[in-house]
Amino acid sequence: MNKKLKLKIHESLSAVIPITLIVLALGMTVVPMELSTLMLFLAGAALLILGMGFFTLGADMAMMPIGEQVGTQLTRSKRLWLIVAACFVIGMIITVAEPDLQVLARQTPAVPDRVLIFTVAAGVGFFLVVSFLRILFGWNLSWLLIGFYIVVFALAAFVPDAFLAVAFDSGGVTTGPITVPFIMALGLGLTAVRGDKNAESDSFGLVALCSIGPILSVLILGMIYNPEGAGYTPLSIPDIASTRELWLEFGHALPDYAKEVLLALAPILAFFVVFQVFFLKLRRKALVKILVGMLYTLVGLTLFLTGVNVGFMPAGNYIGKQLAELPYNWVLVPLGMLIGYYIVKAEPAVLVLNKQVEEITGGAISQKVMMAGLSIGMSVSLGLSMVRVLTGVSLLWFLVPGYALALGLSFLVPKIFTAIAFDSGGVASGPMTATFLLPFAMGACEAVGGNILTDAFGIVAMVAMTPLITIQIIGLVYQFKTRRAPAAAEVHAVQDEEIIEFGVSAGEDAT
Template identity: 55%
Template sequence: MNEKLKEKIKESLASVLPITAIVLLLSITIVPMEVGTLMLFLTGAVLLIVGMGFFQLGAEIAMTPLGQGVGGRLVKSKSILWIAAVCFAMGAIITISEPDLQVLANQVASIPNQVLIWTVATGVGVFTTIAVLRILFKISLAKMLTVLYVLLFLLSFFAPSEFIAVAFDAGGVTTGPMTVPFIMALGVGLSAARSDKDGANDSFGFIALCSIGPILMVLLLGIFYHPTDAVYEAVKITPVHTTHDVAMQFLLAIPQYAKEVLISILPVAGVFILFQLFSRHYHKRQVFRMSVGILYTYLGLVLFLTGVNVGFAPVGSLLGSGLGEGNLKWLLIPIGILIGYYIVKAEPAVQVLNEQVEDLTGGTVSRGMMNAALSIGVACAVALAMVRVLTGISIYWVLIPGYILALVLCRFVPPVFIGIAFDSGGVASGPMTSTFLLPLAMGACTAIGGNVVSDAFGIVALVALAPLIAIQIMGLVYAHKSKTVPQPSAQLSDDIVIELEEE
């Protein structure tokens, strides 16, 4: 086996093992499960670990170089209109390729799937263009985010109340495992080719801005369609009695996800082929290596999504129902904290972002620091989500103070941490959140007798909010310890430019 692949699978194992152990412990103590259901979960965990390993390696050797190559070429163009058009197309194509968007479309019953998908893709395309223009014209990310989030909350007051949580969830799920590696690398390529002292700082913020587009567009759709029946069908647990039944559940699901991921990845492969034909940017050896990387990405996503949807989602719903039915409802909060702390490490795009952050900051922000801050932040977010499930309080009571705090912190932290924080928000809320935590919240909400649409939805939005605060607090601590604002950008940008020129 490829040594690099072994390394990635070991990293995946370390990420997924804690959440697996937590579920096993709960199944023995508080929420007993049938052996067949537990076997579904364990098999799903194995597929998830192997899938994450393949995906991370594929993203590293294919998606990241492709995004950097496109970004580096674009910035050399003198036509702003051409740059804007290409970036719009890239943002829209990569969003349509996002598996998480299909999940969201199925959740929103009042809007046709294709209408929602294309509208959200348009929103990401527009904001990808805005993110590129921000880099080219050196516009402050903090000021832009402040204006846009104020606009979002003003607009949300005109949308149906039961649709607010769904809209903010959209911002998290559309920046998932397909979108993050490419868009992050696109920002790196653009900012590095600009070659000034703020280049590395400005390579962050792409995901942050692209997360705003879906929220804005889904709010507008909510206003336009006046949805009143946006419900999510709870995950059904298929009865399994033997190991053969377990194997058949996964074998029957693999073709479905293989088809979904193939449709998702074909546009990306098309971008790679067209870019190479017109630019001749990569050598033959690089083309072969990146082709293998795209294949790894495809295989990894198929295994990951099959494992998560068949093995993890049913167990999440079952755990939520079991915890919500008894007299120990309050245990949802500490268990939510524990699950939230570990589940973010199992998000494939999180590890991709953490590696890029460590590389771009020259080790100033290490993977360990990122993992710790994200885990603590998401643990707090899941705790708040469980409080909402138990009490039914409006999501505004969390989102508005949370975003105000995040935007105020922007005035006091080093610029590089602002971009990293807001990018992390979109990345942390990926497939594991939507297919394990959301069913967990829904199962608990149903058992308690709450309103699933208003009380369970919003957990993705809260997970996306948490890193905005946690990473910036980490930035404050770093700035306080160093006594000066760190400046890794200038040398870092020069190094990246030299590397791109050598390619």
Template identity: 55%
Template sequence: MNKKLREKIMESVAAVLPITAIVLLLTVAAVPLEVGTVLLFLTGAVLLIVGMGFFQLGAEMSMTPLGEGIGTQLFKTRSLPLTVGLCFLMGAIITIAEPDLQVLANQVPSVPNEVLIWTVAVGVGLFLVAAALRILFRIPLPRLLCILYLALFALSFVTPADFVPVAFDSGGVTTGPMTVPFIMAMGIGLSAARSDKNGADDSFGLVAFSSIGPILMVLLLGIFYRPDGSSYATVDIAQVETTRDVAAAFAVQLPHFGREVLSSMAPVLAVFLLFQFFTRRYHRGQLLRMAVGFAYTIVGLILFLTGVNVGFAPVGSLLGSRMADQLWLLVPVGAVIGYCIVKAEPAVQILNHQVEDLTNGAISRRSMNLCLSLGVSAAVGLAMVRVVTGIHIYWILIPGYLIALILTYFVPRVFVGIAFDSGGVASGPMTSTFLLPLSIGACTGAGGSVVTDAFGVVALVALAPLIAVQAMGVVYARKLRFAPEEAPAAPEEEDYIIDLDEEVCA
């Protein structure tokens, strides 16, 4: 096996294994499940692990160089219409292929998958344009974030309550393993080509903007779109008795998800071919590597979506529904899963390593790990409290974002960009594929409102790093202020950010 592929699969094992272990423990101690159902879950977990490994390596080999190439080329052309058009197009088509969004769309009642996916894709496209223009025209990030989030909350008050949690969840799932490598690489290309001392600093913010766009568009969808009915369709679990039945359940669905993946990846491949035809940017070796990367991406997506939709998510929903009689279990189970999930995310470990480098050890990786783990654990615990009590998501989101926005004025500028871009880091595939189905199943079993009480898990997980990273920034700023002679000098922001971007997108 390819060494790099083996590394990616082991990273996927680290992400999936904690949840698998918790589910097995629950089936023994509190919520017994049939043996066939457990086997279905375990098979889905295996496909999820292998699919994530192939997909992450493929995206790294193909989407990262494509994003950086397009960003650099756009700046060189200095054509504003071309920049606007291509940024919108690429933001939309990359989002359509995002697996986390497809998983979310399958779970949103009443709104057809295509309607939600295209709405979110348009939002990402529009705000990727806004992010690129911010880089080109050198507009400060904190002020824009404050204005945009205030506008979002103002709009949410006139949006039907059923759409608000889904809208904020949409912002979290779009910054997934497909979009983040491309968008961050595109930011590198745009900012590096600018060649001024603050250019690299402005490479942050594209992911943050790409999270705002979907929220805005889904809120607008809620105002103007009137779906027929609002009932949630319970997920059916394949009835299996033997290992052959399990294999057949997955084999039957493979062609369906194969067609879905090919149709969503076709526009990405078309843009890649057209870009190469007009620019001749990549030489033969790079083209071969990117072709292999696209193949890995397609294979990984097919395995990932099959594992999630046939085995992993349905069993998560079933587990939640069977916990309806003992809902108190949801809060500690959710908190433990949240604590484990964030520690297993490879991108989180890269973030922690780079913050340690930025502060020359003043903020250690261990401190960052603990801060993020506790933050996400609390976020998931609060999400489960919502399922149990039915409290409105505003009671958590508004104070949370208010704290995050206030902190932007008290931390070094680089921490603001890192924090808001890392909001999508914690809300990885495990959140949308297991935690959301778990909360939906529990809410359904308890007779609550799925759209208002169960959705919002992804949004709260994505909120945690905004506060946690900036809290570490406050600690660092205080150390510099009160003990300047002992605190290590901060490295140049420009050098640091280039290093961070290169490692994230490596």
């Protein structure tokens, strides 16, 4: 086996094992699982591990280089109209290709899937243009975020409650395993030719702004479509009686997801081919590496999506429903926090973000620190989401103060932490959230008799919000330590000087 692939699979194994053990522990104690659900989950976990390994290697070999090369070439062209048009088209293409969005669209009633998908794609395309203009003209990210979120929450007042959660969830699921590596690499390419002191921090923030586009566009869509009366169809768990039936369940789904991923990657590959012919003109060796990377990405995402949709989605729904039916269903809150802490480690795009943050900051912000911040943020968001499921409290009671705090912190921390934090919010809410945590919340909400559209939906939005705060708090700690270090060094220098002077005077007295 390829050494790099083996390493990636080992990394994904360490990421998936904790959440697998938690589910197994729950299945053997408070929520005994049917054998068919358990078999589906374990097989899904195996596919998840292999899929993440292939995907992350493919992202390193293909998605990141393509995005970086395209970004660099666009900046060098110095044709503003070409850059704007290309950014809009890129945003549309990668959004339509995003598997997470397909999952959300299928679970959202009252709005046709294609209408929702292309509405979200238009929002991402527009905000990718805004992101490039920010980099080009040096616009302040904090003020842009404040301005756009004021518009978001102003529009939210005119949208039906049943559509509000869907709108905020769409901002989270859009930035998934295909979108994040490409957009982040595009940011690197766009800033690579600048070389000024702000280039490093400006390479982040694209995901943050692109997450706003879907929220705004879907809020506008919510004024047109009325989701009232839309029905929720409970998730059915197939009855598996043998290993043959288990194989058939995954075998029937695998070609469908392979086709879905192939159709998703095809526009990206076609766009790259056009750029290669007219602008890039990369050598054969580099082209072969990118094509092999695309193949790894195809295989990885196919295995990953098959695993989470067929194996993890039924398990999440079942566990949520069983926990909510317990006499002490308040246990949903602490168990949700525990699941949230570990499940973020299994998000493929999180690994990509953490690695890039460590590389660009020269290790000042390590992967370990990033993962700790994301895990704590995910844990808090799951706890609050379970409170919403049990009580029916409006999503806005959490989002408005949460975003107000996050935007306020953006003026107190270094710029790069703000950009990384808002990027992290989009990255944390990936396919694991859409295919395990959302069904988990739906199952719990169904059991307590809540409103699925208003109480279960919104969990993605919560997951996307809390990292904005936790990562910036890390930034505050970092800033405090860096300011304290010179002062401490100065104190030590004075102390050393005093010790030397004392030693000299003591020697003179002795003579």
